[in-house]
Amino acid sequence: MKKFILMVFVLLLCFSISYAQPPKSKLIILISEQNIAGPQRAWWASEVDLSLTEATISQRLLEQGYIVVEPKDVGNVLAKEKAFKVVDLSEAKSVQLGNLSKADYVVTGKAIASSAGNVPQSNLRSCFANITAKVIRVKDGKVIAYLDATGNSAHLDVITGGKEALVNAAGELAGKLIEALTKQEGGGN
Incomplete structure (x- = not known):
């Protein structure tokens, strides 16, 4: 009976190991952000953390099991290396x-929000945002994706x-x- 229980335990252990997911990648998100009438220096290495863009992207990545390097951890590196405190970080400096x-990927980009006129027959203002980004694989410095996205909103403010x-x-x-x-981690280069 003991051998049978031990055998079942070993089989269950083997199955759980074979179905275990490999750890997800570790990322740094470096997206400078300019909101309507906001400070022009609202970027990833600034003293004030105003980036809704980074927070939203990071939250979605965390929900999918990715590891996102916290801004304070990047700040520790920045404190040692002042050369990183620039708005437009080169690919080489990003790597x-x-x-x-100790990140697998660095995501760099820019996010800009603008406003247009009023929505017809209302006091609401039409607002829109554009984000462009590139994903750099750290181990070889290769850009694996160029991404863009848009968003809009109508609000009184x-x-x-x-x-x-x-x-x-x-x-x-x-x-x-x-x-x-997912495409990169699935082996599709």
């Missing part, structure tokens, strides 16, 4: 930052409308990013 942070548009665009971009990462 270097990824290596120092243009800043709130801009935030909503940025969140909508970031949600769309997150889906495209997860698709690109």
Whole structure:
């Protein structure tokens, strides 16, 4: 009976190991963001964390099991390497930052929200956001995907409308990013 129980336990252990998912990738999200009437220096290495775009994308990645490097951890690297504190980080510097942070991928990009005129027959303002990003694989510095997304919103307050548009665009971009990462991790280069 003991042998039978031991045999069942070993079989169950083997099945659970064979069905275990490999760990998901570790990412750094570096997207500068400009909301309507917001500070022009609202970017990933700034003193003030205002990035709804990064937060929305990071949340979606975390929900899918990816590991996202926290801004404070990137900040620790930035404190040591002042050369990283620029708005437009080159691919080479992005890879270097990824290596120092032990990330598999670095996502760089820009997010901009704008407002247009009023929605016809209302006091609502039409707001829209555009995000462009690229995904860089750290181990070889190769850009694996160029992504873009748009979002829109109508709101009485243009800043709130801009935030909503940025969140909508970031949600769309997150889906495209997860698709690109899944393709890479599935072996499709």
